[in-house]
Amino acid sequence: MELTTDILRLATIGSVDDGKSTLIGRLLVDTRQLFDDQLDAVVNASERRGVGDLDLSFVTDGLRAEREQGITIDVAYRYASTPQRKFIIADCPGHVQYTRNMATGASTADLALVVVDVAHGLKEQTRRHLCIAALLGVRGLVVAVNKMDAVHWSSAAFQGVVDEVETVAGELGFDAITCVPTSALLGDNVVDASDHTPWYTGPTVLEALESSDAGAWTNATNGPRLPIQWVLRQPGGGRTYAGMVNGDTLHEGDAVTLLPAGIETTITALNTLHNGADVRAGAGLSIDVALADETDAGRGDMLACAPLPRVTREIAATVCWFGERPLVTGSRLRLKHTTRVTPARIVALDGVVDVATLSVETADELRTNDIGLVQLQTADPLVVDDYRDNRVTGSFVLIDEVTNATVAAGMVGRAAFL
């Protein structure tokens, strides 16, 4: 059996009722990823709720409340594979009150699959989600301009949405955009090319996904980093340091700096899980390494190659606030960054982002689902890169000190479009 060679992680984006879940259902059904009993269960559930023969949204809307209300509340993860790659699909909710769940799905995505109702164009909620996806570092978009059957397959209607998408996506700095005229309900241009759109010569949704750049979410423009998770004691007294590589590929023999201490040393041995002793390891691989020099390295420290990350207790960051109570200057929280957890305080609130205009307005507080710019101070030093350079060393979450809930997603620095 051939192994598929890579993994593409994608998240769906779109407003309520534009047909996200239906599109994913169609994609899974038409690529025969669903088992017979799963398809039967969808047919039965559709009949019982009187929504016709087959409501494809029931493929992913698996919770009772979701089926009763006909909405998506939380991310559903579905899996598909073609001979080329494995797909991990995060079908995200469209409602504004579930933005935290959408951000959960988009934070690890290489690509966003955007669904737009051709008759309505880009709704505010879709703009909000595109803005969040751009902030989270998603670079590629596949846009299903959906419900084409309702506008009689009009190429002019399609082009109108394409123009709108390209304007917004351009402002947000997306670099790869593919728009496809679809009917998820009828199956046109999702997996199989449509007879209704002779004027369209581009790829189907599946073809666009198959040719997209995978692994984009771990791509980085700086040197290799290894946040230390765990110290492994070796027989005979030595130690190795375990963690997952991010940024560039790390090699045996690399000169590295242990941070925040600033001690320079060398990787003398590198072990991957699959091969044991190895000469290199790329982003996304869990490894352990031995160092040339005795150090007191431990969890929360980081090994890095030049260009080195910054060591700091003060961070300017962009945050998506999910807490129920507002975030204000002076708020105390816990912050988790790579493998380190430390107390943190908001020392300044520099503004809130208007997602429609992308302007930054002054504000006294961030309310639930607001995106804002803040200055933070931490009790312990952090080893950070700008988020735009590295999605791992540039990201953090904020944790409520009492409930331990995760209340914010934070990105070091400020997106180019803000």
Added chain:
Amino acid sequence: MTLTPLRPQTTTDHLSLLESHAVYILREVAAECERPVLLFSGGKDSAVLLHLAVKAFAPGRLPFPVMHVDTGQNFPEVLAFRDQTVANLGARLVIASVQEAIDRGRVADPGPHGARNRLQTVALLDAIVEHGFDAAFGGARRDEDKARAKERILSFRDAFGQWDPRQQRPELWQLYQGRVNAGEHLRAFPLSDWTELDIWQYIERENVALPPIYFAHEREVIRRDAMWLAVNEFIQPRSGEHVERRLVRYRTVGDATCTGAVESDAVSVEAIVREVATANVSERGATRADDRFSETAMEDRKREGYF
């Protein structure tokens, strides 16, 4: 049995990425939680999970015990495999016994032929409280069921062990945060993004040992609820049912009263990988009576604190 990979592995193939991600989760939870435990039933998913846990901390010992939630209605081959595996590792085994829960009056006895699947929740939650566990690793996968497809990798459980699918913690990037207050706990699912096929391909690549009932063998079975059920001390033919000898194997392993076999001639891991790649029915659909009670059987059990 040593299996040679069909072609050279690159370091970025999907199995290596899934393996690395799972190990990352195991290390994060072990580092952040005070008293984790790994749930081990002897089934293929928990065998893979245990294999990954051993790799994550080698050459050190496993930094947590393993726990079996024992319904008292097991396949004997699976119990033998459990004990052998735990003994080989020198790991500490905790047994959360449904029989004990019945004997102590914690739950009503469903009778000699009743399904005990649902009673596992009580035994599991009692053991978590008794041992003070604040995190339990499980081998559940999101492709198994539509409710599992919704669950976070680190899934928060309140002081009553309940899962609230409407109030899940956001889980951004790979920043798994495992903080809980006293009495609350986490379930951690390192195999969340694995499919049944990934599991079998990984078993093939890593030569992970499994109980023999996963491989095709002849067995006395009866046809009930559109499944082949093994005749044993828990399952006896009712009137109208007749006992046949068939070549079968198990796609999942659970309580012996509600886990069905499938007809198969796959005697090797390689043959099973081929079989799974072309299957038309899902593993739980083919073999689990407990998921057939209602459309949301898994969601309902999970809300109560099930795996």
